[in-house]
Amino acid sequence: MSDNVSRVQRDSAVPVVNLPNVLTMARLVFVPIFIILALQDSWVTKWVAFVIFALASITDHFDGHLARSWNQITDFGRIVDPIADKALTLGGFVLLSWQGFLPWFVTILIAVRELGITAMRAFFLRRGVVVSANWMGKMKTFFQIIALGTLLIPWEHFYAIDRANQWWVILVIRLGLALSGIALALTLISGVAYVVEGVTLMRTPAIVDSHEADGGHAASADSSPAGRYIQS
Numbered sequence: 071m072s073d074n075v076s077r078v079q080r081d082s083a084v085p086v087v088n089l090p091n092v093l094t095m096a097r098l099v100f101v102p103i104f105i106i107l108a109l110q111d112s113w114v115t116k117w118v119a120f121v122i123f124a125l126a127s128i129t130d131h132f133d134g135h136l137a138r139s140w141n142q143i144t145d146f147g148r149i150v151d152p153i154a155d156k157a158l159t160l161g162g163f164v165l166l167s168w169q170g171f172l173p174w175f176v177t178i179l180i181a182v183r184e185l186g187i188t189a190m191r192a193f194f195l196r197r198g199v200v201v202s203a204n205w206m207g208k209m210k211t212f213f214q215i216i217a218l219g220t221l222l223i224p225w226e227h228f229y230a231i232d233r234a235n236q237w238w239v240i241l242v243i244r245l246g247l248a249l250s251g252i253a254l255a256l257t258l259i260s261g262v263a264y265v266v267e268g269v270t271l272m273r274t275p276a277i278v279d280s281h282e283a284d285g286g287h288a289a290s291a292d293s294s295p296a297g298r299y300i301q302s
Contacts, residue, residue, distance in 0.1 A: 086146045090137035093129040094147060098154040100126040101161045108165055108222065116224035123222055126158050127215045148195060155211070156184045162218040171221050172247070176254050180214075183261040190268050199271065206260040213253035220246035 108119035137143045163177040191201050225239050
C-alpha cells in the first residue's frame with residue numbers, strides 16, 4: 071500500500087484550539103481579503119494582496135509541519151486544512167482568470183480536480199483512512215503557488231514606470247504562464263494517480279468490512295483489520 075495512506079490516529083487529549091489550527095483558520099480568512107484587495111484599482115492594494123497571499127502560502131507549510139512535530143493533529147485540522155488550501159489556490163486561479171491573465175479552461179480543470187480529490191479524501195477519512203499528499207501532489211502544490219505568486223505580482227506597475235524596458239516584464243509574465251501550464255499538467259496527472267489509488271482502496275476488503283462493521287464510522291486504527299492492512 072502507498073506510503074501516503076494510513077489509518078486515522080485519534081488523540082482526544084489534543085485541543086482543537088492550537089497553533090496549527092489557528093494558522094489554518096488564518097489562511098482561510100486571508101483568502102477573501104487578498105481577493106478583494108487584488109480587485110481594487112490601486113497599486114498599493116494589489117501589492118498588499120500579494121503579500122497576504124504569500125503569507126497565507128507560508129502558513130500552508132507551517133501548520134502541517136507544526137501539527138506533526140508537536141503531535142497536535144486533530145480531526146478539525148484534517149478537515150479544514152485541505153479546505154483552506156483549495157480556497158487559497160482556487161481563489162487565486164479564479165482571480166487571474168477573471169482579470170484575463172489565465173484562460174478559464176485552466177482554472178476550471180484545476181478546480182474540478184482539486185474539489186474531486188478533496189471529496190475523495192473526505193470519503194476515505196470518514197472510513198478512518200487518511201490519504202495524504204504524495205510527492206507528485208506536493209510538486210503540484212509547489213508549482214501552483216509559484217505560478218500564482220508570479221502572476222499575482224502587479225507587473226503592470228513596472229510596465230507603466232519603465233516603458234523603456236518592457237521586455238523583462240513580458241518575459242516574467244510569460245514565465246508565470248509557463249509555470250501555470252506545468253502546474254496544470256501536474257494537477258491532472260496527480261489527480262489520475264489519486265483516483266487509481268482510491269479505486270485500489272475501494273477494492274480492499276479490510277476497508278469495506280471495517281466500515282460496514284462500524285456502522286459507517288471510522289474504525290479504530292489499533293483494533294481493526296483495516297488498520298493492520300493499511301499500515302503494512
